[in-house]
Amino acid sequence: MASRNGRTPGKWASRGRFIVLDGPDGAGKSTQARWLQSELERLGIRTLLLREPGGTSAGEAIRKLLLEQREVGLSALTEAFLFQAARAQLVDEVIIPALNKGTWVVCDRFTLSTLVYQALAGGVDEQAVEIMSAVATGGVEPDRYLVLWVPSKIGISRRAHRANDRMEAKGEKFMRDVAAAFRSQAERNPSRYRLIDGSGTPEEVRQLLWKQIQPLLPVQTRARKTKSQERRAKSQDS
Numbered sequence: 247m248a249s250r251n252g253r254t255p256g257k258w259a260s261r262g263r264f265i266v267l268d269g270p271d272g273a274g275k276s277t278q279a280r281w282l283q284s285e286l287e288r289l290g291i292r293t294l295l296l297r298e299p300g301g302t303s304a305g306e307a308i309r310k311l312l313l314e315q316r317e318v319g320l321s322a323l324t325e326a327f328l329f330q331a332a333r334a335q336l337v338d339e340v341i342i343p344a345l346n347k348g349t350w351v352v353c354d355r356f357t358l359s360t361l362v363y364q365a366l367a368g369g370v371d372e373q374a375v376e377i378m379s380a381v382a383t384g385g386v387e388p389d390r391y392l393v394l395w396v397p398s399k400i401g402i403s404r405r406a407h408r409a410n411d412r413m414e415a416k417g418e419k420f421m422r423d424v425a426a427a428f429r430s431q432a433e434r435n436p437s438r439y440r441l442i443d444g445s446g447t448p449e450e451v452r453q454l455l456w457k458q459i460q461p462l463l464p465v466q467t468r469a470r471k472t473k474s475q476e477r478r479a480k481s482q483d484s
């Protein structure tokens with residue numbers, strides 16, 4: 247990881263791990279991120295759950311402007327700058343200090359969302375967004391970048407009961423472009439992203455996700471079962 251304002255996440259073994267869950271709306275990111283935090287905590291790993299944009303005072307204010315204040319006009323380029331501004335603050339103020347203390351970070355959305363929503367679906371130059379992301383993160387990259395994926399039809403129907411935010415209000419074609427872009431980016435860059443099928447039951451998705459997390463665990467916890475694995479093992483015994 248590159249140096250940022252003289253502060254760099256350390257490389258020592260006790261450094262916290264940085265896990266990102268990204269993907270289209272309704273893929274189950276927030277559901278799985280909450281579960282992942284509780285599962286890691288259960289293994290004795292201090293874990294911070296963050297969402298983008300947000301996680302700092304500045305970030306939450308930017309979040310309101312970006313997602314809730316729909317009467318305020320914002321071009322896709324302006325959106326890109328605002329998401330990146332919130333990200334820069336989050337990386338500096340929260341993520342790097344947490345990782346350096348040995349705390350794990352689970353983050354709901356990160357750089358791929360800006361590339362997908364503002365560039366690939368929103369029309370801002372792709373390279374410009376990549377450069378902005380590199381500046382905003384100072385080169386800090388997730389240890390696991392998971393892309394939970396569902397077709398936009400499933401995503402839209404899962405979220406049908408809630409009011410649309412600014413991004414979701416861009417319409418069904420936009421959401422289809424978003425879902426397609428997440429999938430193609432993850433397929434094209436398998437060393438950077440792990441594509442996870444989010445269309446199964448929450449339990450099925452958990453298992454796929456946990457497989458990706460297990461190799462990151464300290465060796466002494468790696469063999470431990472998740473709660474649901476324990477339940478299944480018990481019911482098979484009895």
Ligand SMILES: Nc1ncnc2c1ncn2[C@@H]1O[C@H](COP(=O)(O)OP(=O)(O)O)[C@@H](O)[C@H]1O
Pocket residue numbers: 269270271272273274275276277278404405444445446447448449451
């Ligand atoms: N695997 C799943 N199958 C069915 N419904 C799900 C699943 N995962 C989450 N949900 C439900 O779908 C809705 C959207 O899930 P959420 O985790 O908020 O998605 P995201 O954060 O990706 O938009 C919620 O009501 C949630 O309870």
Ligand SMILES: [Mg+2]
Pocket residue numbers: 275276277354
């Ligand atoms: Mg969510």
